[in-house]
Amino acid sequence: MQITRFGGPEVMDVVDLPDPVPTEGQTLFDISSAGVNFADTHQTEDSYLAKQELPLIPGAEFVGTPAGGGQRVVGLLPGGGYAEKVAAHSRLTWPVPDGVTDEQALAVVLQGATAWHLLRTSAHLAEGESVVVIAGAGGVGTLAIQLAKRWGAGRVIATASSPEKRALAEELGADATVDPALADDDPKAFAAALREANGGKRVDIVLEMTGGNVFDGSLSALAPFGRLVAYGMAGREAPATVAVPALMGTSRAVIGFWLAHCMTRPEMMDAAMTDLLSMVADGTLTPVAGGRYPLTAVREAHQDLLARRTTGKLVLDPTR
Template sequence: MQITRFGGPEVLDVVDLPDPVPGEGQQLFDVSSAGVNFADTHQVENSYLAPQQLPLVPGAEFVGTPAGGGPRVVGLLDGGGYAEKVAAHPRLTWPVPDGVTDEQALAVVLQGATAWHLLRTSAHLAAGETVVVIAGAGGVGSLAVQLARRWGAGRVIATASSAEKRALTEELGADASVDPALADDDPKAFTAALRDANGGRPVDVVLEMTGGNVFAGSLSALAPFGRLVTYGMASRQETRTVPPGALMQRSRAVIGFWLAHCMTRPQMMDDAMTELLPLVAEGALRPIAGGRYPLTAVREAHQDLLARRTTGKLTLDPAR
């Protein structure tokens, strides 16, 4: 799937291209499954953190085997994943344990590693703290809820846009759930809902990926020494400037996170993957399968993501 112009899902086109030519240190892989992420919708629009160059084959993750044969691996890419073959650095691939499906492996390589680093590297979660997970039924959120519970959070609060999604977050381990639509008109209403879900008390950690009023309401809900980790901008809304005084008044912190920086430090990826994949194999961590689409139906996958019709991890089948 290639784009030659920026826009919405309609710019994703099926094309025949030559096999990618591996660069220095790279290897050619046959793809059995490719992952879809919300960030891909930004990439297609050219509204993400790094400017994109056309023509472009989106996709940052794959499961496959080395061309010519070899063990199944899950890997990260700097693009090109929506395809039957990819060129990848073996240093950014990890063996998939027996019993772990392609979908489960794809769920943890980007979204799971993001959840791992949000809690461990950026928020420095401490036992007993209250954690709010925005979009708790999504790919990152559904895993962050489980990891926060596993790592000793005193209370986990999730937000989700429907009653069904909120029920899922509680099934995964959230103690309470909140409708983020409360932030649509007034961030103060969202702040109050988060604190109400925490027994009237402010919260310690918020993992935030929406921006706009959700960001503002989340920041106001923080306790002294609370941390808001921002890792997305799904609303496409500008987030207001945070004055230093607003942080100092409650000793609050705002921290940004982008997994691309971990990809330049492969040991950071190893730290996450060597813990996450065995947890999935043991059944101790439950990735949520959000749907498997033919590669030729990737427009539908993007439409479903943008319309909030999905939960968990979306994958593409390049054989269809």
């Protein structure tokens, strides 16, 4: 699937291209499944953190085997995953244990590693702290809820936009859920709802990927020494402005996170992936499957993401 112009899902077109040629340190892989992420919808618009150059093939993750046969791996890419074949660097691929499906491996390689580092590296979750997971039914959120509970969070609060999604978040371990629509008109109402869900207390950690009023309300709900980790811009609203005196006066922190920086330090990815794949293999972490689409139906996958019709991990099948 190639993009030759920027825009919405309609800019992705099926094309026939030569096989990619591996460079030093790379291997050519036959892709069995490719992952879809919300950030991919920004890539088609050229509205994300890294500027895009045309033409491009979207897709940052895959499961596949070396051309000619070999060990199934899950890998991360700078792009090119929406395809039948890809050249990937060996330092950013990891063997998939037997019993772990393509969908499960794809769920943890980008979204799971993000959830892992949000809690471990950025927020430094301590036992007993309260954690708010914005978009708790999404790919990162469904895993962050489970990891926060596993690592000793005192109370996990998730936001989700429908009763069905809120029920899913609670099934995964959330102690309470909040409708993010409360932030549409008044971030103060959203902050109040988060505090109410935390037993009337301010919260310690918020994992935030929407922006706008959700960001403002989340920041307002933080306790002293609380941390808000911003890792997305799903609301496509104007960037938030944070006043330094306000942070000082409340002893709160705002932290940014982008997994791309972990990809430049492979040991950080190794730590997360070793832990995550092990937990999936032994059944202590349950990725949520969000749907498998033919590669040729990738526009539909993006439309479903943008319309908030999905939960969990979306996957593309390049054989269809």
